[in-house]
Amino acid sequence: MAPEVKRVELDEQAYRKLVWHASKYPASTVVGVLIGSAGSSAQVTDVIPLLHHWVQLSPMTEAGLAMLTRKIEAYLKEKDQKILGVYEVPESLDSQELSSTTVLLAQKIAAKSAYPALALLVDGCKLLTPKLTAIKAFVASQDNKATKLMSTSEISVKNYSKLVSLLDTEVNEGKWKALADWDDHLENPQLNFLAVLAPPLRLAVVGSGPSGFYAASRVLQSFDQSNGTGDNGVEVHMFERLPTPYGLVRYGVAPDHPEVKNVEHKFNEVAQDPRFQFFGNVRVTAASQRPKSASSLVSEVCVSELAPYYTHILFAYGASDSRPLGIPGSMPTELRNVFHALRFVEWYNGHPDAHDPAQQDEFSLNHVDGDHIRRVAIVGAGNVALDVARVLLRQCAAAPQEETLAHTDVPEPVLQALRTWRLEEVNLYVRRGAAQLAFTNKELREMLNLSYVPFRPIPSDQLDPAIQHVSTLKEPGQKRAMTRLLGQLRKGSKMPYVQNEQHIPRWGMHLLRSPAALHGDSGSSPALQTVDWNVTEMDESYRAVSKGEKVSSKEDLLIASVGYRSAPLESDAESQMSVPFDSSRFVIPNIRNRVVDQQGNIQPGMFVSGWLATGPVGVIVSTMFDAFGVADEMVKEWRSQVSAGENASFLCTEAGFPEALKEVPEAIRQQRTVSYKQWVEIDRAEVKRGKVLEKPREKFLTVAEMLQVID
Numbered sequence: 070m071a072p073e074v075k076r077v078e079l080d081e082q083a084y085r086k087l088v089w090h091a092s093k094y095p096a097s098t099v100v101g102v103l104i105g106s107a108g109s110s111a112q113v114t115d116v117i118p119l120l121h122h123w124v125q126l127s128p129m130t131e132a133g134l135a136m137l138t139r140k141i142e143a144y145l146k147e148k149d150q151k152i153l154g155v156y157e158v159p160e161s162l163d164s165q166e167l168s169s170t171t172v173l174l175a176q177k178i179a180a181k182s183a184y185p186a187l188a189l190l191v192d193g194c195k196l197l198t199p200k201l202t203a204i205k206a207f208v209a210s211q212d213n214k215a216t217k218l219m220s221t222s223e224i225s226v227k228n229y230s231k232l233v234s235l236l237d238t239e240v241n242e243g244k245w246k247a248l249a250d251w252d253d254h255l256e257n258p259q260l261n262f263l264a265v266l267a268p269p270l271r272l273a274v275v276g277s278g279p280s281g282f283y284a285a286s287r288v289l290q291s292f293d294q295s296n297g298t299g300d301n302g303v304e305v306h307m308f309e310r311l312p313t314p315y316g317l318v319r320y321g322v323a324p325d326h327p328e329v330k331n332v333e334h335k336f337n338e339v340a341q342d343p344r345f346q347f348f349g350n351v352r353v354t355a356a357s358q359r360p361k362s363a364s365s366l367v368s369e370v371c372v373s374e375l376a377p378y379y380t381h382i383l384f385a386y387g388a389s390d391s392r393p394l395g396i397p398g399s400m401p402t403e404l405r406n407v408f409h410a411l412r413f414v415e416w417y418n419g420h421p422d423a424h425d426p427a428q429q430d431e432f433s434l435n436h437v438d439g440d441h442i443r444r445v446a447i448v449g450a451g452n453v454a455l456d457v458a459r460v461l462l463r464q465c466a467a468a469p470q471e472e473t474l475a476h477t478d479v480p481e482p483v484l485q486a487l488r489t490w491r492l493e494e495v496n497l498y499v500r501r502g503a504a505q506l507a508f509t510n511k512e513l514r515e516m517l518n519l520s521y522v523p524f525r526p527i528p529s530d531q532l533d534p535a536i537q538h539v540s541t542l543k544e545p546g547q548k549r550a551m552t553r554l555l556g557q558l559r560k561g562s563k564m565p566y567v568q569n570e571q572h573i574p575r576w577g578m579h580l581l582r583s584p585a586a587l588h589g590d591s592g593s594s595p596a597l598q599t600v601d602w603n604v605t606e607m608d609e610s611y612r613a614v615s616k617g618e619k620v621s622s623k624e625d626l627l628i629a630s631v632g633y634r635s636a637p638l639e640s641d642a643e644s645q646m647s648v649p650f651d652s653s654r655f656v657i658p659n660i661r662n663r664v665v666d667q668q669g670n671i672q673p674g675m676f677v678s679g680w681l682a683t684g685p686v687g688v689i690v691s692t693m694f695d696a697f698g699v700a701d702e703m704v705k706e707w708r709s710q711v712s713a714g715e716n717a718s719f720l721c722t723e724a725g726f727p728e729a730l731k732e733v734p735e736a737i738r739q740q741r742t743v744s745y746k747q748w749v750e751i752d753r754a755e756v757k758r759g760k761v762l763e764k765p766r767e768k769f770l771t772v773a774e775m776l777q778v779i780d
Contacts, residue, residue, distance in 0.1 A: 074185050076110040077206050079226045083113045088236050089245035091158040091193045094121040098160040100171055101250065103153040107184040111153055118250035118262060120170070152178050154187030154209075162194060167207060175209040185209060197233045197240070201226055270303045270707045271721075273379040275353045275638075276386030277309035278316020280679025282336040283693045284383055287700035289342050305345045306379070306733075310367065311421060312349040312743040312751060312775040314340070316387055318689075320420040323456040324477035325463070325515075327765065332689060340745045346733075349743030350772065353386075355638035355648045366772050368740035372638070372648055378734045380719040381674045381703055384648070384657055384664070385696070388633035388680040394448070398587025398597075399629070402432050405596040406442070407587060410453050410630035417460055417487070419480040419768035426771065431594055435482070439466070439489030442625045446600060448584055449630030450499040451507040455516055457628055458495050458576060462522050465492035467574050469521055478765045495576040496622075500583040500605055501613045503527060503535035503555060510553050516576070517562045524562035525577030532559060538611070581605045585619060587627065600624050633685040648675075657681055662699040674720025676703055747779040754778045 079087075083103070090099045099121045105114040155178070157171040167175075167188055179186035185208040195203035206224050226232065239245070249260035272288055274281045285305045292303040313319060315333055322329045340347055351368045353375070375382060391409035398404050416423040416434045429435055445461060447454050464474050464487040475484060499506065517524055536555050542548040566572065582602040589595025604618040635657070637650035649666050651658045657677040658665050664675035678699040679692050687695075710719070743751075751769065758767035769775045 074109060074111050074187065074208050076223045077113065077187060077189075077225070078110070079113040080105075080115070081227055081232050083116045084226045084229075084232060085236060085239075086116045086118060086248060087156060087158070087191065088196050088240065089248040090116075090118040090121075090250060091191065091196060092240045092245040093248055095193065096160065097121045098168060099158045099250070100155060100168075100174070102155050102174070102178075103187055103189065104150050105153050107151055107153055107182060111184070111187060113153060113187075114150070116156060118248060120252055121250055122252040151182070153184075154178055154189070156189040156191055158191040158193045162192075164190070166190075172209070175207070179209045197237050199230065199233070201229050270381065270704065271379045272303070272305045272703070273375050273382045274305060274307040275382065275384050276316065276679075276681075277307050277314040277347070277349075278385065278387050278679070279318060279332065279336075279689050279692045280387065280681075280696045281307060281316070281383065281385035282314075282339055283696035284385060284678055284700045285345060286335070286339045287697045288704060289339065289344055291700070291704040292344075303344055305342075307345070307347050308351045308353050308370070308375075309347070309349045310352045310386075312748065312772060314347060314349065314745070314748060320415055320418045322418075323460065324417065324474055324479045325459070327477070329689070345745075347743075347745035347748065348737065349745075349748055350776070351737060351740070351742055353638060366741070366776060368737055368742055370734060370736045370740075374736035375734055376674075376720050378721065379674070380707065380721055381676060382720055383699065383703070384675070384677045384681055385679050386635075386681060388635045388655075388685045390634050390636045390655075391629070392632040392634050394584055394629050394631065396584055396586050398589065399584075404587055404589045405432055405594060406437060406626040407597050408434060408626075408628050410447075410449065410457055410628050411633055413457055413628050414453065417479050417483050419478075419483070419770050421770060421772050421775075424480075424482075424770035435486065437486070437490075437626070439486065440491060441596075442490045443493045444623060444625050445492065445495045446622070446624040446627045447495065447497050447630055448627065449632075450497060450501070450505075450578075451630060451632075452509060452512050454497055454630040455508045455512040457630060458497065459512075459516055459519070461487070461490070461492060461495055462516075462519060462574055462576060464488060465490050465574055467492060467521070472519070472521065476764055478759065478768060480768050480770055481762065482770070492574045493571075494574065497576075497578045498582045498584065498602065499578055499580045501611075502580055502607050503532055503558065504538045504551065505607075505611070505613075506554060508554075510550060510557065513554060513557050517557060517560075520563055521574075522562065523564045523566035523572045523575050525566050525575060526561055527558055527578060527580065531580050581607075581613070582620070583613065583615070584627075584629075597624055597627055600627060633680070635681045635684075654684065656684055662695075662702065741776070743776075743779065751775050751778050 083105070087101070090101060093099075099118065101116045101118040101120070103113045103116055105112045155171050155174045157167055159168065167190055171188055171190075175186045175188040188207040188209060190205040190207065192203045192205075201224070204224050249257075249262050251262045253260045254262045270288070270292075272285070274285055285307060288303060288305060307314075309316075315336060318330055318332055318336075339345060350366070351370060354369060354371045356371050356373070372382070389411075391411045393399065399407060412423060413434065422428070423434065447458055460474065460479075462468065463472055464479070464484060466488060473484075473488075516522075532555065536552075536559075539548060539551045539555060542551065564572075566575070579602075581604060583605050585601040585603045587597055588599045588601070590598045599621050602620050602622065604616045604620060605613040606616050608614050634655035636655070637652075638648050647666075649658050649664060649672070650656075658667070659677050659682050660669070660671065662676050662678055662682055664672040664677050666672060676699055678696050680686070682699075683695065707719075752766075755766040755768055759765055761767075769778070
């Protein structure tokens with residue numbers, strides 16, 4: 070005698086397809102088969118919708134069903150699943166009996182199984198009721214063709230109360246249109262009645278800079294919005310630590326380069342898409358942190374708390390740290406007036422981290438005594454180094470009022486502070502030679518065109534060999550760009566430099582110099598006084614090597630512009646879902662933007678883009694193409710696995726949830742977050758403040774100020 074079936078449980082996937090099938094054909098009886106694992110406790114993991122038209126028994130129907138059963142069995146054999154039985158949603162609202170077709174199917178299934186076959190009679194009017202009352206379960210065994218009714222207490226649906234709320238929305242939105250049954254397939258062979266309903270692609274983006282926004286834009290564009298879903302739907306949720314979006318576009322672009330910020334218009338279009346949500350003021354961590362103090366303004370969620378709600382997560386939070394100089398005197402709080410370029414850029418761009426009242430001490434930029442700043446050394450030869458030099462020279466005490474940054478979005482406190490700096494000389498110290506300078510022609514031209522600042526010429530014994538070397542370059546684009554750059558350096562500045570005249574202010578470059586040590590004065594809280602420099606030379610491979618000589622210079626302030634680097638997500642506990650980090654390269658390890666662990670194993674559903682994936686290389690355009698490539702790969706993978714009826718690489722599956730059932734992660738529902746609409750309120754308030762000062766905007770400098778605007 071076959072074992073008795075005592076309990077039946079339907080997974081979310083199975084119940085969803087059953088509801089969609091009934092919703093698609095509300096005026097017809099619909100029939101399908103149940104798929105899953107047999108036993109005394111039967112687990113229905115999926116259903117295959119079959120009929121809505123040929124539901125009456127006939128020789129043709131029987132022959133068709135026999136052929137169909139063989140096809141389904143072959144399909145399930147590859148997936149190691151079994152047919153458990155059938156379901157029927159009758160056309161008649163008061164039907165208490167299974168149709169003859171359903172009984173026949175159940176009996177044929179029972180004849181081939183060690184367990185009785187299930188036959189579910191479903192009331193279509195009760196599918197979305199708060200309590201599960203829609204299903205009556207019958208069993209049909211091989212030796213007893215009569216059906217036996219099970220107790221309703223023995224029937225359940227996983228996460229039923231949460232699922233029906235979601236299904237109610239899906240039914241109203243018409244998502245059942247994506248489902249096809251066997252009858253549909255007979256009319257249109259292109260329709261796949263065996264398809265698995267995968268969860269919609271739900272993407273969590275950590276970081277709201279260019280990389281994150283470009284990836285979000287590409288993912289959304291990859292789906293047809295005309296029917297509101299497209300490929301079963303897509304949703305993108307973006308998480309940002311600050312209340313404000315745009316990352317380096319807002320806090321990293323030079324204030325006198327407003328045209329670069331035009332990409333914000335594109336990002337704003339992305340944010341208007343109804344499938345996109347912005348969650349500002351949310352710090353994403355690698356693991357649950359210790360309880361926060363009641364005064365903490367920033368919300369917090371860890372990756373393992375996000376995972377159940379998303380099929381994919383994209384880490385795109387960029388490079389928020391600086392490469393250290395690694396020499397004596399350069400460590401934080403060793404000497405006053407020693408800064409990294411990243412912090413200086415954040416300061417003049419109004420980043421809350423640079424203006425946090427809790428971080429203001431004698432080592433902060435807000436406490437620099439401008440009266441004592443005459444000479445500034447900038448270590449580095451990239452665009453950021455020139456941005457820093459230009460901002461200093463345009464806003465120092467000697468700058469003509471019409472040349473200052475007064476009408477840019479530099480915050481007023483910063484403008485006032487810089488105006489007190491009595492700059493006489495700004496020098497870039499460069500480890501390599503002129504042929505290896507990394508800034509662009511545009512950046513250099515802007516510096517040389519400052520009408521009141523002469524450029525001290527580079528000695529010919531350093532410039533001529535560089536010009537000769539560039540003439541031998543093979544790559545045409547690089548050769549052309551470097552030829553123009555060296556030509557500009559030879560031509561010099563708009564304001565001529567006259568030897569032995571003390572122009573104030575002035576600027577120049579010291580090539581073949583690498584910092585060796587920083588020394589402070591004799592005060593109780595020493596400030597920078599002198600810098601030792603290693604003298605370098607270029608070897609045969611055009612690498613900078615030390616000559617074994619040192620020189621010193623008197624400097625009042627030093628800014629190190631030697632590169633940015635990424636940091637791992639904050640964590641003080643063992644994470645339930647680790648986020649790998651390569652502490653030697655300062656990136657999240659990846660293979661073609663797929664996150665991998667230390668052994669090179671791909672982490673399902675996890676992607677990384679931008680500087681966090683590659684290191685700080687390239688500009689916004691290269692970041693855009695990188696983000697597009699990541700998004701395309703993500704969508705391609707999702708569609709491929711949905712088509713194959715798989716979801717093994719979905720993040721939510723790895724976290725133990727086969728589908729993302731909830732709209733917003735539970736961990737942040739009760740916390741203070743900032744929506745994009747609220748960011749627009751902050752934006753408007755800043756613009757209004759700026760209008761009074763004849764500026765594009767006057768930024769709020771602390772998170773507390775921003776939150777006050779939307780309270």
